[in-house]
Amino acid sequence: MKTYMFWKSISNDLFKPLASINSKIYSVSLFALYRYLVVEQIEIGECTPTKAKQIIRNSLLENGQETLLKEEGDEVRTFDEPDDAARIYRRLKECGWLREMDGEGYRKETFMPSVAASIISALENISQGPIAKLGSTCQGIYSAIRTVQSNPKNGLSNIEFAADCARRFYKELLSMAANCQEIAYTMREEHTGKKLFETFFEDFLKKILLEDYSKLNLTTHPYRYRAVTISEIFDIQQNRLVWQALVAKHNQEYQTRTQQESEEKLKTELNDIVQILENIDTTLKRIDHYRRTMTKRTREAMQYALTVAPELGEKLDNLIGGVAKLPKNSTIPSNQLTEFFITDSRLYQPRTVEAPAEPTQVQKQLPKIEDIARSRAVDAYIKRRAPSPRRILHLIEKALGTKLRITTDEIEVNSLDDLIAFLQMRDLLHDAVPPGSPYSQLVKIYKCKPVQNEYTENSFIVAPKMIIERRIHPSRTKV
Structure with a gap:
């Protein structure tokens, strides 16, 4: 309903300049006027129609646009306008992009209406791309929610800020998925190898995968703060004193x-945050699906380029063009064998009885003992390296005992299983364990966090030091 009312408030005439044959000239003029009238405005009513026309002239000169406007179908040209800048100004004013009002004395003032300014602002945001770092946004949401219980008086503003950040984060994540889908479609429809590789390496690999997606997945993964944020929201709703203070504050302000x-x-705001954080998985899976599709398409194109003769398509086009130019009654040269007399190979051969089939002796070649041993060793290594929550649980509990907190300095590594568990224990850092992982239950039992600029050294490995805290006893969970 809100969307319908919003579109009802927008005049269709606003889009006429952007859809005309002079759209480039109008767009350059509109962005220049937006910067002067909205972004860089210092005093109210400082822009006159004469000043606005001068801004249009300067913008066209700066962008190297041709100032010669073409005639439009619904435009009636008047001959009292001195130049094309005046025509552009008049056209924008007629379509609702600009308005004039009476100022002091006989002075006219030009301003841009709110709807027109919002449209230009949205177009400018689209051209700039996502500004906020997606993973850092999750950290900001968690920081805002964490302070609600300690300071309920200011908690309402923190909840509203966190909800706005969550919605903006989800929109940017969906925008990244839409960009990946568009690039995947472009690569699927592209048949030229050069253009396909350019699209993959420039548009996808450099601008999305390395710039946004890799940072989102590696440095500030949203899973890192998701579980603790949802837990904090649940605690806020269960804490009766904090919840009543938030409700009273909301009732007083609004x-x-x-x-x-x-x-x-308030429940709607908090539920929106939880819903968005839980929907991250679906969007990341979409992005990963498009990534695999584009990688596969590029790999196939590379394999084709390596196996096919160079300039094969051009040679085939030249051959087809040459055949098409031949006269209709001419014979086309061929590499087929032509015989002018009957040879023995073309005479009739009588049918004869075929020899009875004889069994073919199968010679089995046994694999080498070295290959069998190597294969078994690799299988045993892979099986041993498989994720094992019980192995990590045994290593930590052996070091914890009756304590609630230890560091990795207190963990003894005496065997290969201990070393593997010690290495896989780093997957529990910051609770950044995706749903469905074998280690998801361990996050409920232990909290792991790094110690800055300190290292653990034992007889097998030197690694950054970690702190392991017990949240609940392992007997209360199923691992």
Whole structure:
């Protein structure tokens, strides 16, 4: 309903300049006027129609656009306009991009309406791309939610800030998925190897995978703060004193009719945050699907380029063009064998009885003992390296005992299983364990965090030091 009312408030005339044959000239002029009238405005009413026309002239000169406007179908040209800048100004004013109002004395003032300024602002945001770092946004959401219980008086503003950040984060994540889908479609429809490789390496690999997706997955993964944020939201709703203070603050600031209405709105804000954080998985899977599709398409194109003769397509086009130019009654040269007399190979051969089939002796070649041993060793290594929550649980519990907190300095590594568990224990850092992982239950039992600029050294490995804290006893979970 809100979307319908929003579109109802927008005049269709606003899009006429952007859809005309002079769209480039109009767009350059609009962005220049937006910067002067909205972004860089210092005093109210400082822009006159004469000043606006001068801004249009300067913008066209700066961008190297041709100032010669072409005639449009619905435009009636008037001959009292001195130049094309005046025509552009008049056209933008007629379509609703600019308005004039009476100032002091006989002075006219030019301004840009709110709807027009919002449209230009949205177009400028699209051209700039995502500004915020996606993973850092999750950290900001967690930081805002964490302070609610300690300071309920200012908690309402923190909840609203976290909800806005979550919605913006999810929109940017969906925008990244849409960009990947568009690039995947372009690569699927592209048949030229050069253009395909350029699209993959420039548009996808450099701008999306290395710039946004890799940083999102490696440095500030949203899973790192998701579990603790959802847990904090649940604690806020269960803490009766904090919840009542938030509801009372919301009722006081927004003057809602009842406290129940304020409570419903607060629940909506918090549920939106939880829903967005839980939907991260689906969007990341979409992005990963498009990544695999584009990688496979590029790999096939590379294999084709390596196996096919160079300039094969051009040679075939030249051959087809040469055959098409031949006269209709001419014979086309061929490499087929032509015989002018009957040879023995073309005479009739009578049928004869075929010799009975004889069994063919099968010679089995036994594999080498070295290959069998190597294969078994690799299988045993892979099996031993497989994720094993019980192995990590045994290593930590052996070091913890009755304690609640230890560091990796206190963990003894005496065997290969201990070393593997010691290495795989780093997957528990920051609770950044995706759903479905074998280690998801261990996050409920232990909290692992790094110690800055300190290292653990034993007889097998030197690694950054970690702190392991017990949250609940392992007997209360199923591992």
